Amino acid sequence: NLNYLLQGEAPDRLAILKQYLALRGFSFDEQETFIDCLLDWTDADSLRRTNGAEEEALYKPANRPITSLDEIPLVRGSAPLLRHPGWRDDLTLLSGGPLDLESAPAELIALIPGIGEMRADAFVRKRQGQDGVDGTDDDHIFQDMNEVVATLGLSQDQFSALSGYVSFRDPIVRIRSVGTAGNIRRVVDVVARKVQGGNAQILLWTEK
Numbered sequence: 001n002l003n004y005l006l007q008g009e010a011p012d013r014l015a016i017l018k019q020y021l022a023l024r025g026f027s028f029d030e031q032e033t034f035i036d037c038l039l040d041w042t043d044a045d046s047l048r049r050t051n052g053a054e055e056e057a058l059y060k061p062a063n064r065p066i067t068s069l070d071e072i073p074l075v076r077g078s079a080p081l082l083r084h085p086g087w088r089d090d091l092t093l094l095s096g097g098p099l100d101l102e103s104a105p106a107e108l109i110a111l112i113p114g115i116g117e118m119r120a121d122a123f124v125r126k127r128q129g130q131d132g133v134d135g136t137d138d139d140h141i142f143q144d145m146n147e148v149v150a151t152l153g154l155s156q157d158q159f160s161a162l163s164g165y166v167s168f169r170d171p172i173v174r175i176r177s178v179g180t181a182g183n184i185r186r187v188v189d190v191v192a193r194k195v196q197g198g199n200a201q202i203l204l205w206t207e208k
Contacts, residue, residue: 003065004097006042012113016165019111024084034077041075042066053077066093092172094191094203098163100170101148102127103134112165114158123151142168171195172203 005013014035021031029051036052041061048054053076054061062071069088072078081087090108099108101123110120129138142148148168149159177188191204 001093001095001097002038002069002091003042003093004095006038007065009039012164016111016113020090020108021081023107023111024081024087024090026080030077030080034075034081037061037076037078041071051077069093092174092191095172096167096170098165098167098170101166101168102142102170103173109166112162114154114162115152119152119154122153126151 002017005017007013017035018031021034026034033051036049040049040052040054041063042065044063046054046063053059059076061075066072069091072087072091073082099112101109106117106120106124109115109123110117112120125132126140127142128134129136129140131138142151145168149156152159154162171194173192173194175190175192177190179186179188187208189204189206190202192200192202194200
């Protein structure tokens with residue numbers, strides 16, 4: 001959740017965001033510029049950060065939390081992210097905040113301090129089952145958080161230190177349905193909140 005990473009300018013959360021941007025090809029200077037511009041876009045004041053941008057001719061930050069990913073292209077310094085075609089699949093504004101271990105890809109789980117690539121890869125391999133795909137019949141169903149911690153190879157104390165960065169079974173989920181008929185392909189993305197009783201509240205529905 002991008003707003004979660006920016007909220008309060010917490011150094012540990014911003015460090016995760018910087019690692020994500022580096023993963024997506026940002027140079028150090030590009031990271032500093034984009035993050036400062038994001039912070040100037042989302043804070044309530046008009047004070048410009050060192051590498052940021054406040055209101056000027058043809059540029060007007062919203063000065064509030066981001067309400068749609070469609071705002072990202074409007075933020076100065078976002079161009080390197082926009083060149084990565086999957087950036088919208090990486091980010092959200094609707095989840096509880098921390099990265100959901102039930103569905104996040106290994107490359108993003110590896111950004112969390114103390115986990116790293118080896119633990120993230122091993123965890124996702126077990127989660128996905130033999131076919132290596134999430135959301136299929138052979139997925140491993142974790143019985144409880146203790147099993148999640150053990151699969152990650154962490155002690156309870158180590159995992160407790162990560163509690164602000166990760167979650168498991170976030171009530172907000174995204175469902176993607178892809179259908180083809182001849183040369184026609186249709187994709188439906190639904191973001192929903194799971195509620196008690198097996199029902200769901202639809203938060204976002206897009207078709208393309």
